[in-house]
Amino acid sequence: MVRWQPAASERLQKAALELFASRGFDETTVADIALAVGLTERTFYRYFADKREVLFSAQGEFEQMFLDALAKTRGSTDPFDTVGRALSDVSSTFGPFTEERRPYSRLRQTVILAHQELQERELLKMHSLARAMGAALRERGVAEPTASLAAESGVMLFRLSFERWVAPGEERSLSAIEHDMFAKLRAMTAMLQESS
Amino acid sequence: MVRWQPAASERLQKAALELFASRGFDETTVADIALAVGLTERTFYRYFADKREVLFSAQGEFEQMFLDALAKTRGSTDPFDTVGRALSDVSSTFGPFTEERRPYSRLRQTVILAHQELQERELLKMHSLARAMGAALRERGVAEPTASLAAESGVMLFRLSFERWVAPGEERSLSAIEHDMFAKLRAMTAMLQESS
DNA sequence: AGCGATGATGTCAGCATCTGTCATCGAGGC
């Protein structure tokens, strides 16, 4: 006889995603989510800082995974290449980006795109990641503004690649899409070297 | 004898910025802002969709300015170069980025950086700009993912340049900073063409 | 066994954000 069901946080996340998907973000109250898993609104706020965060709490590990991947690329000297390698490492290694997780990511993305406040939070998480990667590069001796440019470019590539990965009908792996985007960005910036 | 003071929206924006700067975002209620200019909370929400928007309503014109600048670059064929020209045009032409507006931009940036919710809104505005520019490029015949990459790269460059422009001690013009960042990005992506 | 500390949860009060609805009333047209 247990007093509380375990994994309260995970149950809340699951219930929240389902309710947001079926009913909409605005039409789902925090009390709805909490009661769906037998808890109260107050407890929800003990696990998540606000209503939106229930969809983003996993991003903390995500950010750490990126920093770890970056740390593994000690040998690389060119910052853009370094970021590219870290990106490639994460997308082919990190659980959430495997093929079996794609349907879940698609549902989650659908929910996020359906509400502005959720998009804002997602953008902030990406921004936070870029800042952290920029700091990591700087600690390695990469100067500004190159460190920020490399980090921001990498995160942009990841974001666009991820968006494409979860797009309807897309079948390529995240790594493959990233690789293609990387090449396209290089090709684009390589043209007209002498213009203004 | 006028019944209402004119320019209610502008007065609200001014009062909001001052209160956010002196007291903090959370410590300023919407009622505070409204009463400071002789209006009520309800009227505030008739001008601005939410409390944060009072700092961002001008961004509508800002986005239009970018699209206009993009439209003026009909002759250019390389998308990255096109975006670069539009950027340069805006930063040297648009009022808010002239030298005399720098102190105001600095204050505004300080306020935004002091609160996460305001950063989220700013990131959304930048994201919205990138989407609009990507769509404009696509209408010109630029294919995906190049259109999105060019638009996102441009907005990233603008954002990093703007951040630098309002940094303490910075004296270069926004155009000059942009030009430098543009060159740095080209140099960075140009290296190690044969890697991976 | 008994007992106290621990920690997850519940309860309750309260403030702030944001919205719908109706009332008010000067300005300008006729």
Place this chain on the structure above:
DNA sequence: GCCTCGATGACAGATGCTGACATCATCGCT
């Protein structure tokens, strides 16, 4: 002089979020 219009005020209410305190199984210690 009357009437419509439009900006504003007044009011009620739902929801987001927080602080403070109570509850009560479980765990470890004696």
